[in-house]
Amino acid sequence: QVDLVESGGGLVQAGGSMRLSCAASGRTFNAYKMGYFNMGWFRQAPEKEREFVALITWSTGDTYFADSVKGRFTISRDNVNDAMYLQMNSLKPEDTAKYYCVMGRSLTTEAKSYNYWGQGTQVTVSS
Numbered sequence: 001q002v003d004l005v006e007s008g009g010g011l012v013q014a015g016g017s018m019r020l021s022c023a024a025s026g027r028t029f030n031a032y033k034m035g036y037f038n039m040g041w042f043r044q045a046p047e048k049e050r051e052f053v054a055l056i057t058w059s060t061g062d063t064y065f066a067d068s069v070k071g072r073f074t075i076s077r078d079n080v081n082d083a084m085y086l087q088m089n090s091l092k093p094e095d096t097a098k099y100y101c102v103m104g105r106s107l108t109t110e111a112k113s114y115n116y117w118g119q120g121t122q123v124t125v126s127s
Helices: 029-034
Strands: 001-006 009-013 017-024 038-044 052-055 062-064 075-078 083-088 096-103 119-127
Touching: 001 096, 017 038, 017 096, 017 119, 038 075, 052 075, 052 083, 062 075
Parallel strands: 009 119
Antiparallel strands: 001 017, 017 083, 038 052, 038 096, 052 062, 075 083, 096 119
16 A cells, blocks of 8 residues: 655746645555665646656665756655655746656656556646
8 A cells, every 4th residue: 555645736837836745655655665666756748648757766866857857857855754846947838737646666767667656736837
C-alpha cells in the first residue's frame, strides 16, 4: 500500500511560477525506504500521451528532467517528511496538464514502468 497525494495545482499566468507537492505514506512506501527507489512527476494534457517531466533518486538526490522543462523546473525531496516537490518557473501555456506524482524501483522515464501513482493535480497556464 502506497499513498501519493499531490497538491499545489491551479491556474497561473504565462511566465509565472507554481510549486507542486507530493506526500508519500503507506506500508509499501516504508518498505521502499529500506532500499533504492525513485520518485518523479509525469503530466498528461488532453488528447496527448502521458509524458515524463522529472525524477529524483531518493537516496542520492540525483535529478533528471525532460528537455521541455530543463532550466525552468526543479525537483527536490524531503526524505525526513516523505515529501517531494516540483518547482515550476517561467510557465508556458504548453505546460498545461494534469501532473502526477509517481514512485518506483527502476530508474526510467517510461510511464508504464511506474505502478504507484497519485490522483494528479491540474495545472493550467493562461496566455
